[in-house]
Amino acid sequence: MNPQLFFAFVLVAAALACTPGVDWAYSITAGLRQRSFVPAVAGLCGGYVLHTVLLVAGLAALLTGLPGVLGWLTVAGAGYLLWLGISTLRSWRGASFAAADTIGKPSNQLRTFLQGMGTSGINPKGLLFYVALVPQFVSPDAALPVPVQSGLLGLTFVLLAGAVYTCVALLARRLLQSRPGAARAVTLASGIIMVLLGVVLLSEQVVPLIAGLTSRA
Numbered sequence: 001m002n003p004q005l006f007f008a009f010v011l012v013a014a015a016l017a018c019t020p021g022v023d024w025a026y027s028i029t030a031g032l033r034q035r036s037f038v039p040a041v042a043g044l045c046g047g048y049v050l051h052t053v054l055l056v057a058g059l060a061a062l063l064t065g066l067p068g069v070l071g072w073l074t075v076a077g078a079g080y081l082l083w084l085g086i087s088t089l090r091s092w093r094g095a096s097f098a099a100a101d102t103i104g105k106p107s108n109q110l111r112t113f114l115q116g117m118g119t120s121g122i123n124p125k126g127l128l129f130y131v132a133l134v135p136q137f138v139s140p141d142a143a144l145p146v147p148v149q150s151g152l153l154g155l156t157f158v159l160l161a162g163a164v165y166t167c168v169a170l171l172a173r174r175l176l177q178s179r180p181g182a183a184r185a186v187t188l189a190s191g192i193i194m195v196l197l198g199v200v201l202l203s204e205q206v207v208p209l210i211a212g213l214t215s216r217a
Contacts, residue, residue, distance in 0.1 A: 002139040009137040018162040025190035031169030043116020054152030078201035085194030
């Protein structure tokens with residue numbers, strides 16, 4: 001693998017991982033409301049591992065190339081974000097940010113992991129990141145085969161994202177858990193961010209569809 005390309009990819013991937021978004025919102029919520037935020041971060045990373053596997057297998061480019069598939073993925077991702085955001089908004093008002101007795105049970109940890117995996121795994125923008133950006137840092141002349149390079153780059157992003165999300169969750173816990181008012185406000189903001197992103201993703205698909213139907217009428 002070309003060292004210069006790899007270093008450039010690390011810089012770009014780190015910048016993207018440090019950009020606040022729905023992954024940050026989920027990490028903050030987990031840091032404030034879960035006894036252990038590890039399942040949430042592991043779930044987010046698991047979603048990007050799934051994208052890495054699709055990229056190496058060549059399925060990511062195939063899915064984005066099929067007419068309508070990316071649109072349906074976007075709609076599904078938007079629906080999931082809306083559900084997750086509304087669930088956060090419904091629970092924030094009566095939430096207690098101290099460690100509850102029920103938090104940390106295996107069933108809750110598994111649910112937290114699956115929700116995190118769904119948050120990043122069903123995000124079409126994550127799929128586009130792997131399809132549009134990762135191949136630009138693959139060198140055809142390198143000793144390693146292209147699929148291996150793609151996998152290494154994808155896993156590098158997973159590690160960077162995991163480190164960033166861990167820091168975000170840890171800082172949220174240390175800085176906000178002793179401040180219930182601030183923690184409630186941040187949780188509310190996290191829910192709003194998820195809902196807004198879901199609405200934006202959904203509008204990206206619905207508005208062109210309505211415009212097309214109107215133009216035909």
